[in-house]
Amino acid sequence: MxxxxxxxxxxxxxxxxxxxxxxxxxxxxxxxxxxxxxxxxxxxxxxxxxxxxxxxxxxxDRQIPDAKISAQVMLCLSHDSRESVDQVVARAGTAGGRIDPNPVQDYGFMYGRSYADPDGHIWEVMWMDAAAAEAGPEAFAAEAAAT
Known part of the structure; x- marks a missing residue:
C-alpha cells in the first residue's frame, strides 16, 4: 500500500x-x-x-489555535498548470475562502498562490515547470538572465 x-x-x-x-x-x-x-x-x-x-x-489536550491569527502549518498542493492554480484559488474565493493571504509567488519556473479556508487554515497551490525543477532554480535564473 x-x-x-x-x-x-x-x-x-x-x-x-x-x-x-x-x-x-x-x-x-x-x-x-x-x-x-x-x-x-x-x-x-x-x-x-x-x-x-x-x-x-x-x-x-493542546489548545486549538485560531488559524485566522496564528499559523501552525502551511499546506501546499501542486497543480499541473498556472491556469489550474488560478482556477482553484478562484473557486476557494467563490466558496467563502480568503484569496491570497500570502503574496503571490511568480518565479517564471514556479508559480504559487494561496487561499485560507473559512477557519483560516492556509493552503498554497503551486505549479512548477518540471524541466526547471529538475535543473534547479539557479539554471532557470541563468537562462532567464541570458535572454
Whole structure:
C-alpha cells in the first residue's frame, strides 16, 4: 500500500467547511464522515480530516489555535498548470475562502498562490515547470538572465 497523508484540521462549522472543501475539488468520503468529522479525499494519497473542536480534543489536550491569527502549518498542493492554480484559488474565493493571504509567488519556473479556508487554515497551490525543477532554480535564473 502506498504511503498516504491525512491532514487533520479543527473546524468551527463542519457543514460549512465540508462544502468549502468540496468547492475546491475534494470529495467527501462517507465511510470516514459523521456529525463530528468529514473525511475529504483530495487524491488517492492525500486526505483531509475536518474535525469539530470536540472531536479534535479527543486526540490532543493542546489548545486549538485560531488559524485566522496564528499559523501552525502551511499546506501546499501542486497543480499541473498556472491556469489550474488560478482556477482553484478562484473557486476557494467563490466558496467563502480568503484569496491570497500570502503574496503571490511568480518565479517564471514556479508559480504559487494561496487561499485560507473559512477557519483560516492556509493552503498554497503551486505549479512548477518540471524541466526547471529538475535543473534547479539557479539554471532557470541563468537562462532567464541570458535572454
Amino acid at each position: 502506498p504511503q498516504m497523508i491525512f491532514v487533520n484540521l479543527p473546524v468551527t462549522d463542519l457543514d460549512r467547511s465540508t462544502a468549502f472543501y468540496e468547492a475546491v475539488g475534494a470529495t467527501k468520503n462517507p465511510r470516514f464522515s459523521d456529525d463530528t468529522a468529514s473525511g475529504m479525499v483530495i487524491t488517492d494519497a492525500i486526505h483531509v480530516m475536518l474535525l469539530t473542536h470536540d472531536k479534535w480534543r479527543q486526540f490532543t
